[in-house]
Amino acid sequence: MDAFFASVELLRYPQLKGLPVVIGGGRRKVDDLLLQRHAGRELRHIPIEEFPLLKDYVGRGVITTATYPARQFGVGSAMGMMKAARLCPQAIVLPVDFDEVRRFSRSFKSIIRDIAPVVEDRGIDEVYIDFTEVPGGQREGGRVLARLIQKAIVDATGLTCSIGVAPNKLIAKMASEFQKPNGISIVWPEDVQTKIWPLAVRKINGIGPKSEAKLHKLHLHTIGDIAAQSRDWLVDNFGQAYGAWMHDAAWGRDDRPVVTESEPVSMSRETTFDRDLHAVRDRAELGEIFTDLCTRVAEDLRRKGYVGKTIGIKLRYDDFRIATRDQTVDDYTDDAATIRKTAGQCLKRVDLSRRLRLLGVRVGKLAKADAIPAPTAAVSPPPHVAEFTPDLFQPPGVLADSTVRTKTD
DNA sequence: TCTGGGGTCCTAGGACCC
DNA sequence: TCTGGGGTCCTAGGACCC
Numbered sequence: 001m002d003a004f005f006a007s008v009e010l011l012r013y014p015q016l017k018g019l020p021v022v023i024g025g026g027r028r029k030v031d032d033l034l035l036q037r038h039a040g041r042e043l044r045h046i047p048i049e050e051f052p053l054l055k056d057y058v059g060r061g062v063i064t065t066a067t068y069p070a071r072q073f074g075v076g077s078a079m080g081m082m083k084a085a086r087l088c089p090q091a092i093v094l095p096v097d098f099d100e101v102r103r104f105s106r107s108f109k110s111i112i113r114d115i116a117p118v119v120e121d122r123g124i125d126e127v128y129i130d131f132t133e134v135p136g137g138q139r140e141g142g143r144v145l146a147r148l149i150q151k152a153i154v155d156a157t158g159l160t161c162s163i164g165v166a167p168n169k170l171i172a173k174m175a176s177e178f179q180k181p182n183g184i185s186i187v188w189p190e191d192v193q194t195k196i197w198p199l200a201v202r203k204i205n206g207i208g209p210k211s212e213a214k215l216h217k218l219h220l221h222t223i224g225d226i227a228a229q230s231r232d233w234l235v236d237n238f239g240q241a242y243g244a245w246m247h248d249a250a251w252g253r254d255d256r257p258v259v260t261e262s263e264p265v266s267m268s269r270e271t272t273f274d275r276d277l278h279a280v281r282d283r284a285e286l287g288e289i290f291t292d293l294c295t296r297v298a299e300d301l302r303r304k305g306y307v308g309k310t311i312g313i314k315l316r317y318d319d320f321r322i323a324t325r326d327q328t329v330d331d332y333t334d335d336a337a338t339i340r341k342t343a344g345q346c347l348k349r350v351d352l353s354r355r356l357r358l359l360g361v362r363v364g365k366l367a368k369a370d371a372i373p374a375p376t377a378a379v380s381p382p383p384h385v386a387e388f389t390p391d392l393f394q395p396p397g398v399l400a401d402s403t404v405r406t407k408t409d
Numbered sequence: 410t411c412t413g414g415g416g417t418c419c420t421a422g423g424a425c426c427c
Numbered sequence: 428t429c430t431g432g433g434g435t436c437c438t439a440g441g442a443c444c445c
Contacts, residue, residue: 004445024413062413077445082410096413123416123445208443241419242442270414310437320412324439360414417444426434 001108002160002181004125005065008104009094011158012043013051020070020091022054025061025081048092055089057081060272060357064096068181104157111152116145120169120258128169130258141165141186150182170254171196173205192252197224204249211238211246226250263366264306268314269296270360276318279352286359291336293361294343298336301363307332307372308363311342315350316358323350328365332372339363 001007005023010016038046063084066075073088084091105124113119116137118130129149131137137145142165154160160182164175171187174196178185187195201223202212218237220226226234227250235243248254271293277286301307311333312326325346333339343361 060411060413064413078412080410080412083412086410126445206443210442239420265417266415268415272413312438322440326438328437358413415445417442419442420440422438424435424437426436427432 001125002162003065003067004104004159005096005101006067007159008097008101010067013046013094014044015046015048016051016067016092018069019048019067020073020075020088021067022063022070022075022081022084022088022091022093023065023096024063025057025059025093025095051092051094053089054081054085054091054093057085057093060274066091104159107157108153108159108161111156112149115149115152118258118260120260121262128172128258131165141188143184143186146184150184168252168254169256169258170205170249171252174199174203177203189252193224196252197222197227197250199223201226204246206245206249211242214238223250263368264304265366266310266362266364267297267300267304267306267308267366268360268362269293269300270314270358272316272358273356276355276357278355286356289359290343290347290361291340293359294340295336297361297363298334298339301334301366302369305369306366307334307369308366309333310364311339311346312362312364313343313346313350314358314360314362315356318355318357320357325349326362326364332367332369333363334369 006021009021009023037050059081061081063075063077063079063081065077066084070088070091073091075084075088075091081093101124109119109121109127112127112129116129116131116134118133120128122128131142131145134145136148139145146163146165150161150163162176162180162183162185164172164178164185164187166172166175166187167189171192175185175187178187178195199222200212201207201215201220202209204223207215214237215221215226220229226246229247231244231247234247237243238246271289273289279286309330309332310326310328312324315323317323327342327346329338329342339361
């Protein structure tokens, strides 16, 4: 989908069309006042001058989506709001309306599935579609079907998308970027040398900032530069799995299927604080946030019908270092109090002397709740078992955690 | 003036088992 | 007295993606 979050907002505020608009920042920080002032009035009649501007933004958010006019100023996804404000102070800023975005996400995906049923979910604004067996899917190299999908989506939602058609997911993903916005691009196997090899290595889905930096250090800048290396050389420099994959990717080889169904692996909630917090000095505030995160993860699990048995925490320190701890318990759970207790034990095993900017809670090793029999009290060990088995080789702070493991003693 | 939130997958060492 | 080769699970960190 083209500039998805921003496009969804433009449906409500068509008066902003053609202007630099960015979506992002904290929830409800930006336009509550605006909406209050205009309660009962049609949103498309709110004067442009009354929308909040990026230069007035304060906070720690990043940009989720920028409209194409805003991108001309160098503003883009994942950029900090403060930096964006310097590049384009006059941009209008709106918060993310997740409920609305999810509504449109479900809508465009369902429209696609009605036309071509083999669809792989790739997040809120992206899918892979298998054209192979769709009637007419091969006409004009897929262009006819791509046009049909674009038209069906724009007719139903008013939103545009860009489509890449290629022999595999790897090339299709790159092709989808060629004609943005509202474009279609067809890439044939024989086009790899002319259309793919000149591109920067970073355009490969799977090469991120770290690998890009390493490739640059080795004087490889384009995908063609990678393709010119031997498989063995790439394996020597990037490891067996990644090196071999990189070689295949540079040659446009990818045999991954379009996967239509998958089970979640983990669910988590995390939050960045308005200001950095200290475990001791801001104990009460942190405690509240912690409980809230556990409650919300538990709600997510129940709403979606899952239970999990690996419970973990994530911290981000003021210097941006990340620490994670997790612990696998004996019984699957979706209970907020259980999650909080176990996550609390994880918290004791991590350095809390530094100030924190983020706290997160995660539940992994998920299973469908209805596939797991409810745990019975009878299988729990008597409490005294735990009390008499302290582990002398662990530092004092870790003792609490050893009590949980004693069932296996 | 720094840099969100929700995910997946991979690696690597250690415990433990047969 | 010196010591195998599988395998799985757990944990921590990290790269990457949308």
